[in-house]
């Protein structure tokens with residue numbers, strides 16, 4: 001897994017609540033059997049004016065000029081500022097894959113849907129939770145200042161604003177450790193193979209029908 | 213010390229190891245797979261040179277991409293080459309790893325969440341996961357069931373475990389008697405309307421109360437299926453006689469002395485009387501009317517007797533903007549009556565409502581009637597090959613076709629339109645599925661979520677009608 005330690009980047013504001021994973025990456029792109037290449041179709045229905053198809057050259061498609069990621073001032077953005085319940089709906093991991101492939105390294109929002117939140121960590125994408133009022137203030141700051149950037153320091157668990165003020169965020173210790181070190185979950189779990197076998201042996205006694 | 217909730221019990225029974233940092237290793241008893249979220253997981257396994265930990269816990273079936281029209285040509289007859297590759301990839305992966313798969317033309321093939329319970333592959337007390345958010349469905353059997361991402365699919369394949377964190381406990385208690393024409397679908401839509409699309413985030417929701425007890429297993433599956441639309445990964449219903457009767461004699465269910473032993477253990481799969489929930493929501497069954505969604509999130513729902521809400525009346529700016537955007541997308545006007553919405557298509561199917569009872573409910577409404585001439589299409593898509601067989605044995609297929617509806621092969625179909633069944637831009641659809649997100653059923657398509665009976669009635673009239681008027685007529 002990709003490491004996440006510190007990151008500085010341009011912030012793009014996506015000002016709507018309940019952004020679902022169908023919106024992040026529409027279903028027709030889920031037919032791929034690969035993990036990469038979803039970036040050009042991130043937010044496909046919002047980003048383009050036509051209906052996108054897999055394996056299409058997106059550089060020829062008509063862009064929706066009103067969509068935030070198409071505005072020149074947010075070009076090269078790598079931090080997405082979002083509203084509550086981001087990533088709701090389908091469990092598709094294609095959503096974090098698409099965000100990551102597009103170049104997003106971190107998201108800042110007041111809340112996330114559980115599965116999306118979980119999936120993000122597996123892909124080196126950091127979903128940061130800040131209070132609604134703080135997120136509101138960031139939306140205003142981003143709108144007001146072209147080229148607005150934030151710095152994220154995962155070790156210290158802070159988002160640093162251009163004036164140097166720090167916004168502290170919470171993160172689960174295990175997830176932080178994995179992200180900082182780019183650890184592979186499966187490898188970690190397999191280190192517990194004996195514990196898994198012990199569990200199975202005990203469970204086989206109490207619930208044999210699960211093993212026959 | 214207070215008692216345990218059902219979720220607490222399921223969690224404790226599957227805990228391999230609790231780590232000091234709050235994360236835990238949870239053992240998985242059943243892993244369901246479909247073609248969309250598994251290819252990258254199998255590829256990851258191969259690249260790392262790993263093997264599945266326990267092959268026998270895995271069960272696969274293709275459902276999202278398969279066409280629901282003629283399949284006699286087999287997988288090669290899937291027209292879209294990318295869909296075809298995805299289905300073939302699942303077949304190849306299952307063959308090479310030795311995983312049981314109900315392939316496209318197997319009578320047991322179907323939507324993974326219909327197939328699991330139908331086969332008895334979902335049992336009370338199990339942990340059930342699948343790379344699909346509607347895995348919550350299986351919680352109707354007092355199984356701890358939830359959706360996972362593809363990285364976790366790979367993790368479960370390789371280790372038989374998940375790294376998990378305990379959720380909080382929520383009880384949604386539905387008390388009283390449901391009115392005539394009010395179905396499980398209306399119950400869950402009403403609940404989502406009350407708690408909101410993020411109301412259950414971070415919780416395992418247990419649905420309880422006498423109204424839930426009165427609902428059949430299939431209805432309970434409909435309710436748990438949509439727990440995720442309220443933000444909860446897990447929906448649960450405690451074990452009762454209905455649960456055990458439903459599971460008995462299914463192909464994967466235990467037999468003989470093991471059956472007796474299992475039933476004894478399953479009886480304990482209810483929340484203790486003195487269990488404490490972190491949050492309790494009380495719902496009065498009599499307050500629930502037949503529901504219709506008007507917007508682009510399942511929480512944008514109202515009784516069929518209501519009007520489209522007026523954003524101008526909303527004080528919360530985020531809610532107002534969300535409503536305005538939804539009405540714009542849906543092509544609806546504030547204060548317009550829901551029964552005035554003209555429909556273009558009707559879809560009866562999906563893992564929410566494609567079981568035999570759903571089809572019976574819809575057939576009873578359309579029997580001897582005709583689909584409105586203003587409709588372009590009314591599709592009925594059974595949830596599995598076995599549901600299809602059963603429906604045909606009961607003559608339901610004939611009732612639908614006589615009414616002018618299309619009777620199809622099993623799969624996800626227009627629920628998410630990854631296969632050729634989709635809405636055109638601007639078309640309104642009465643759908644028994646679970647998501648009314650923008651573009652979900654086709655680019656620019658407008659979805660209204662309803663029960664099978666409401667969808668069937670809408671098919672006959674061409675717009676929404678109160679099913680209670682039809683039933684009492």
Ligand code: SF4
Nearest residue numbers: 346562563624627628
């Ligand atoms: S029927 Fe719809 S919601 Fe259910 S698994 Fe298929 S696509 Fe997902």
